[in-house]
Amino acid sequence: MVVTCEQVWHEISNYLDGEIVSDLRAAMDEHLRGCQKCSAVLDGTRNVMGLYGEDSMFEPPQGFSQRLHKRLEQNMPRQRGTAFGWMIAVAAALLIVGSFELSHSSAFVGPQQRSQQAQPGTGVPPEMMVVVAEDGKLFHAGAACPLIHDKAHLRKMTASQARREGYTPCVQCMKKYLNENAGLDADDDDGGEVASSGARHSR
């Protein structure tokens, strides 16, 4: 195979990249040995590739790397480790608050009331000593209340304790007690509420 100068120029890039078949390569080698022009073109092209291929061809300006890292830093989300830490802290806080709320509210609600119709009288002073009958559902202002059936099994306790055990204020004696004491404690607005719940209950 014989190649012309034009063919050599046309293939010189592929020749340097090793992208030509061996027959053509051999023919080009043969041509280049005897052609000063073509060997000058080949050498020059190889030099171009070598010069521009140097890593230091276009140096970044001073501080390029620092500025790049700074920009990255500004755009990087918070690291996952830190985010996790925050999430754990928040979860723990929620758990503590939640469990506190839960225990607090369950203490407030108390156990299941012994009667479905009963209303928890909120006007009763929590430290007031009341009387409960074992078989009853109400707590009373005193043992003399006619609504106490089993007078043999009575227990004394504070109103708050009675409420915790599911007893509700007696519509008769507790209502009477609160009405009598309403005048003594004008600020006690809750008295009326107990009375009205008692009235509903009695219906």
Next chain:
Amino acid sequence: MPEEAISLENRADRLNEETLIRRIRDGEHELFYELIRPYERRVYSTAFAILRNEADAEDVAQEAVLKAFKHIRQFRAEARFSTWLIQITVNEARMRRRKEHVEIMQPIVDHQDDEGNYVPRDFADWREIPSETLERSEVRQKLAEALASLGQKYREVFVLRDMQHLSIEETAQALGVSTASVKTRLLRARLMLRDLLAPGLGGSWSSKLSFAKGTKPW
């Protein structure tokens, strides 16, 4: 270094890179700095070669690296990370150019099509490159000017193939053109640069080689 050792080293680098990428995807974002460190200069020089302006090149380089970070999950392991990063840089640089309509310097050969044969205009002998050539700033300047004078499509191919050392296939993929186009444009780019540089670098710009254009000292 023996070829086998280089290949082993490359393989180790690549494995290390894969590990880094996996860990970054898993949330260790700070490892991204380590991943891009070897490529920072390449990203910049690619952007510069396309945009021919330091400020734009730096801005585009930053954008490209940020984009690579944000889209690291889209990186496919079958490609090289460096190729992917350079591809992003090329796209960012092209977008910037389109946005700003930057074509201040009229390219010398954009009117020529890929298919026409390019005939060398100069046959100055340029057999050797003096070792200190690149250290001379005026030579760098000449190289930068010569590259900047090429048409965009030639410049892009040359930058990716001969400066960033992408393969012909990778260059084609990065630019969205066929491998045949890459080869044709590359031939043209190389020959044009040789025409632009050989008379000077083969003679008058080189203090070591004082022979006149077209003659040989031996």
